Amino acid sequence: MTATLALLGRIAAFGGRIAVATARGRVPPGELAAHLHTVVLRCLGPVLAVVFPFGMVMALQGLQIFRLYGAERLISPFVAAAIIRELSPVMASVLVAAQGGSSFAAELGAMRIKEELDATDVMAVDSVAFHAAPRALALLVACPLLNLLGCVSGILGGYVSAVWIEGEPAGTFRSALWDMTTPLDLVASVTKTTVFGAIIGVLSCFLGFHAKGGAAGVGRAVNDTVVWSVLAFIAANYLLTSAFFGGGTP
Amino acid sequence: MRLLAAAGRFAYFLADFARAMLRRPPPAGAVLEEAYRIGVRSLPVLLVIAVFVGTNLSLQGANAFAPLGGQRLVGMFVAMAGVREMAPVIAAAMIAAKAGTEMASQIAVMRIREQIDALEVMAVNPLWHLVAPRLLGIVLVLPALTILAVFVTLLASLAVAVLQLGQSGAVFLAQARSAITVADLVFCMGKGLAFGVIIALVSCFFGFHAGRGPEGVGRATNGAVVTVSVSVVFLNYLLSAVFYG
Numbered sequence: 001m002t003a004t005l006a007l008l009g010r011i012a013a014f015g016g017r018i019a020v021a022t023a024r025g026r027v028p029p030g031e032l033a034a035h036l037h038t039v040v041l042r043c044l045g046p047v048l049a050v051v052f053p054f055g056m057v058m059a060l061q062g063l064q065i066f067r068l069y070g071a072e073r074l075i076s077p078f079v080a081a082a083i084i085r086e087l088s089p090v091m092a093s094v095l096v097a098a099q100g101g102s103s104f105a106a107e108l109g110a111m112r113i114k115e116e117l118d119a120t121d122v123m124a125v126d127s128v129a130f131h132a133a134p135r136a137l138a139l140l141v142a143c144p145l146l147n148l149l150g151c152v153s154g155i156l157g158g159y160v161s162a163v164w165i166e167g168e169p170a171g172t173f174r175s176a177l178w179d180m181t182t183p184l185d186l187v188a189s190v191t192k193t194t195v196f197g198a199i200i201g202v203l204s205c206f207l208g209f210h211a212k213g214g215a216a217g218v219g220r221a222v223n224d225t226v227v228w229s230v231l232a233f234i235a236a237n238y239l240l241t242s243a244f245f246g247g248g249t250p
Numbered sequence: 251m252r253l254l255a256a257a258g259r260f261a262y263f264l265a266d267f268a269r270a271m272l273r274r275p276p277p278a279g280a281v282l283e284e285a286y287r288i289g290v291r292s293l294p295v296l297l298v299i300a301v302f303v304g305t306n307l308s309l310q311g312a313n314a315f316a317p318l319g320g321q322r323l324v325g326m327f328v329a330m331a332g333v334r335e336m337a338p339v340i341a342a343a344m345i346a347a348k349a350g351t352e353m354a355s356q357i358a359v360m361r362i363r364e365q366i367d368a369l370e371v372m373a374v375n376p377l378w379h380l381v382a383p384r385l386l387g388i389v390l391v392l393p394a395l396t397i398l399a400v401f402v403t404l405l406a407s408l409a410v411a412v413l414q415l416g417q418s419g420a421v422f423l424a425q426a427r428s429a430i431t432v433a434d435l436v437f438c439m440g441k442g443l444a445f446g447v448i449i450a451l452v453s454c455f456f457g458f459h460a461g462r463g464p465e466g467v468g469r470a471t472n473g474a475v476v477t478v479s480v481s482v483v484f485l486n487y488l489l490s491a492v493f494y495g
Contacts, residue, residue, distance in 0.1 A: 046479070046480050049480045049484070050479060050483045053483050053484050054483060056487050056491075057487050058335075060487075060491060060494060061335060061490070061494065064330070065330065078314060081313075081314050082310065086306060090306075091483075094343060094479065095476070098347065098472075098475045098479055099476045102351075102468075102475065103468070103472045106469060106471070107465075109464065110465045113464045165491075180314065214464065215358075215362055215363075215466075215467045216355070216359045218355075218465075218468045219351075219355025219359060219467045219468065219471050222355065222467075222468050222472055223347075223348070223351040223352055223355060223471060226347040226351060227295055227347050227348050230343075230344065231295060234298075234299055234302040234303075235298075235302055237302065237306060238302050238305045238306055238309075242309060245313045
């Protein structure tokens with residue numbers, strides 16, 4: 001129990017150091033841009049490849065329900081709302097954790113094992129500000145960006161499934177698309193993924209930074225990053241969804 | 251081009267593995283040990299994820315069907331979306347993140363420490379010795395874990411519907427029961443089985459072909475979890491389209 005609390009405290013302190021380094025402007029912008037570029041490129045394919053079939057499945061299953069009530073025209077607003085509110089934020093963030101977060105943990109872990117991080121500190125360069133903060137910030141920015149692209153891909157997936165495969169009219173699909181979605185949904189989607197990105201960024205950099213025990217330790221850091229960041233942001237997701245949509249709305 | 255080469259290597263990996271399995275039955279003790287390890291170690295993580303999948307399905311279902319006057323539809327939506335798609339896929343993604351990455355990094359560490367070469371020198375087939383128990387172990391436990399995840403998901407969404415959204419529990423349960431058939435549950439376990447095969451084979455493949463040094467281990471682990479998630483979601487669509495489409 002105390003050990004868990006101590007660990008949470010260390011993670012919070014690490015997040016605090018990243019925030020302070022960012023606020024003081026000590027994060028090199030070149031590093032940030034380079035990491036942002038890699039993480040977006042690395043995650044783009046997986047995010048699109050995962051959210052697209054999810055949109056297809058949502059349309060497939062949604063049509064089953066709506067056909068019972070003769071309400072097939074509701075399929076496109078249903079797919080859009082499901083993708084924007086819940087599926088794209090969660091699936092895109094799972095992929096960002098699995099691809100971006102874990103690769104940053106692997107990089108930082110390998111640097112720790114090879115004592116490159118200690119070398120940075122010896123040269124009087126703050127290793128948190130130079131190595132960890134740009135990676136964490138890159139994840140924080142990349143997560144909402146990739147989520148928006150994921151939304152587009154998921155809705156396209158729904159279109160392919162509903163119109164091309166199930167033969168629903170394309171005009172109805174397009175004209176009814178935004179019937180259930182409001183600007184608040186988009187704000188909620190972006191807010192959620194920004195928070196998830198921050199969680200993934202801090203956890204992955206923390207675990208990579210504190211890897212120990214040779215090559216096996218790097219593997220363990222990567223493993224822990226994926227498991228713990230997914231758990232943490234799924235729990236945060238429930239709270240955020242309750243705040244935005246839940247609790248007594250009609 | 252690189253992708254094609256990797257696909258070719260994977261095909262060779264599968265062929266070698268099949269040959270090794272046919273020649274000699276896999277070690278039963280090791281299979282049970284792996285099954286126990288994968289099943290029990292992944293259980294807490296899986297249960298936590300299942301709870302939050304359920305809570306959010308309930309919240310979003312209530313929200314999406316509100317314009318239809320469809321408070322009654324929440325039970326049906328949760329049962330259909332949860333049992334058919336969300337619970338099996340998220341459970342598989344979580345097992346991939348927990349057990350799959352562990353397989354990949356263990357085997358990758360053995361590779362870079364040349365323990366796999368040592369096995370070959372001792373005339374023990376590493377595919378038979380390392381991959382077979384992991385594959386059979388995950389195949390044994392994943393259907394059960396999937397059905398457990400489904401159950402916990404439904405329970406959590408019932409709790410949210412009743413306690414947070416103030417709906418009637420009896421209506422929710424009646425709706426849920428009308429939406430799920432035994433065939434759905436069996437199919438859901440079948441999905442778990444198929445996902446288990448993918449998780450084990452792909453994770454072990456990435457471990458076997460790890461590059462040098464600590465980065466190699468990290469990259470193998472990373473590649474395994476991403477490849478598994480993408481292929482699980484694709485396979486899920488194919489299976490759903492065949493079964494329900």
